[in-house]
Amino acid sequence: MTEQQLSALMTAYQQGDIHAFDGLYQGLRPRLQKYLLVLTRGRSHAGDLLQETFLQIHRSRRTYLPGRPVVPWAFAIARHVYLMDVRKRTRMRTQEIVLDDPLPEIPVPPEAEGLAEKERLQKALGQLPADQIEAVTLHHVWGFTFEEIGATLGIRGVTAKVRAFRGMKRLKEILGAGR
Amino acid sequence: MAEQDLLTRLKSEIGPDLTPVRPLGAPGSRALWMVATWIVLGGGILVVGPRPDIGALGAWRSVGFSLVEVAVCFVLVVIGLRSSIPAMAGSRSSALVWMAGALAVHVLVAWGTLERSAMAPQPGDEWRTGLACGVGIAVLSLAPLGLGTVLLRRGLLTRPFLAFGLTGFTCGLAAEAAWRLHCEYSAWGHVLPFHLGALVLPLLVASAAAMLVARRA
Numbered sequence: 001m002t003e004q005q006l007s008a009l010m011t012a013y014q015q016g017d018i019h020a021f022d023g024l025y026q027g028l029r030p031r032l033q034k035y036l037l038v039l040t041r042g043r044s045h046a047g048d049l050l051q052e053t054f055l056q057i058h059r060s061r062r063t064y065l066p067g068r069p070v071v072p073w074a075f076a077i078a079r080h081v082y083l084m085d086v087r088k089r090t091r092m093r094t095q096e097i098v099l100d101d102p103l104p105e106i107p108v109p110p111e112a113e114g115l116a117e118k119e120r121l122q123k124a125l126g127q128l129p130a131d132q133i134e135a136v137t138l139h140h141v142w143g144f145t146f147e148e149i150g151a152t153l154g155i156r157g158v159t160a161k162v163r164a165f166r167g168m169k170r171l172k173e174i175l176g177a178g179r
Numbered sequence: 180m181a182e183q184d185l186l187t188r189l190k191s192e193i194g195p196d197l198t199p200v201r202p203l204g205a206p207g208s209r210a211l212w213m214v215a216t217w218i219v220l221g222g223g224i225l226v227v228g229p230r231p232d233i234g235a236l237g238a239w240r241s242v243g244f245s246l247v248e249v250a251v252c253f254v255l256v257v258i259g260l261r262s263s264i265p266a267m268a269g270s271r272s273s274a275l276v277w278m279a280g281a282l283a284v285h286v287l288v289a290w291g292t293l294e295r296s297a298m299a300p301q302p303g304d305e306w307r308t309g310l311a312c313g314v315g316i317a318v319l320s321l322a323p324l325g326l327g328t329v330l331l332r333r334g335l336l337t338r339p340f341l342a343f344g345l346t347g348f349t350c351g352l353a354a355e356a357a358w359r360l361h362c363e364y365s366a367w368g369h370v371l372p373f374h375l376g377a378l379v380l381p382l383l384v385a386s387a388a389a390m391l392v393a394r395r396a
Binding site: 014015016018021022025047050051054055056058060061062063064065066068069072073074075076077079080083087148150151152154155156159 | 185186188189190192193194196197198199200201202203205262263264265266267268269270271272273333334335337338341393
């Protein structure tokens with residue numbers, strides 16, 4: 001689904017069209033799910049956050065400005081939901097943010113696919129700092145521009161570029177050392 | 180959770196609440212409400228009690244300088260409002276640079292005013308006049324801060340401390356820009372501690388508001 005289609009659906013949704021929500025759900029769910037998997041590193045946890053993300057999208061639907069790209073907007077909301085969840089868990093001192101769980105399927109940057117088989121790459125990705133994983137996957141998997149990543153994460157585009165570059169460099173080092 | 184289950188559950192939750200909403204205006208156009216408030220405050224001060232040396236200062240160094248300050252404040256408010264819209268937030272560092280720049284503009288304005296009119300409070304009266312100015316600026320900043328809070332709350336505050344901090348700081352600066360049209364004292368010993376020092380109160384109020392928002396989220 002293209003950005004233009006998503007934008008039209010979002011505008012219809014703002015006007016109260018429930019059928020537009022179906023389209024938005026179909027268009028955004030796979031991407032949001034993968035993004036939340038990257039953030040949480042836990043499949044079931046990501047499922048809960050996915051539901052909360054769509055509810056937050058609904059509550060914040062007036063913050064979508066017609067004509068602007070929908071995907072970075074939705075990703076920024078997903079990230080907000082994730083951070084709120086982390087804060088809540090930290091506050092409750094449950095510290096079980098599933099870091100010890102087995103790593104889920106982390107999307108593979110196409111550019112890096114030739115470096116090693118998927119499993120090794122996923123493990124290597126899991127060794128990167130969270131901010132680098134985010135930058136690498138947003139840019140190399142979903143094709144966000146660095147400016148879009150910057151706007152989604154609330155950082156400068158240059159910073160996003162540096163994180164993605166360092167992430168890819170570190171990824172190559174890890175994969176190279178593992179040979 | 181099966182995909183269809185989730186969709187059904189979501190639709191049942193959002194369905195009753197699915198009323199048409201009007202998208203928020205662009206941050207630049209919403210920030211104009213704040214500018215209008217500041218101009219009303221400044222205009223009111225000019226009508227009710229302009230500084231006695233306003234003639235000596237001239238239109239540019241009195242009203243002109245304040246309007247320059249308001250223009251800088253407008254940019255800060257836009258940055259704050261952008262941070263209440265997902266995927267529009269700028270970075271913390273650029274916001275801090277703008278805040279420092281705005282403060283520098285205020286110091287330059289104070290210097291430009293001092294060059295033409297170097298009045299200072301009577302010896303022994305510094306604290307009384309200073310505190311009166313500090314309280315005046317703090318009070319003037321509160322109404323725009325209330326409006327700013329309403330504008331911010333209409334968005335999604337992904338970074339409440341940045342958004343509220345910027346708005347509180349800006350409302351303090353704008354109140355100072357209005358108050359300098361009333362207060363004739365331009366000496367550094369008065370302006371720096373009591374005029375710019377008064378920014379602390381709106382900043383504290385804004386931080387408290389941000390804390391509340393963050394806790395409720």
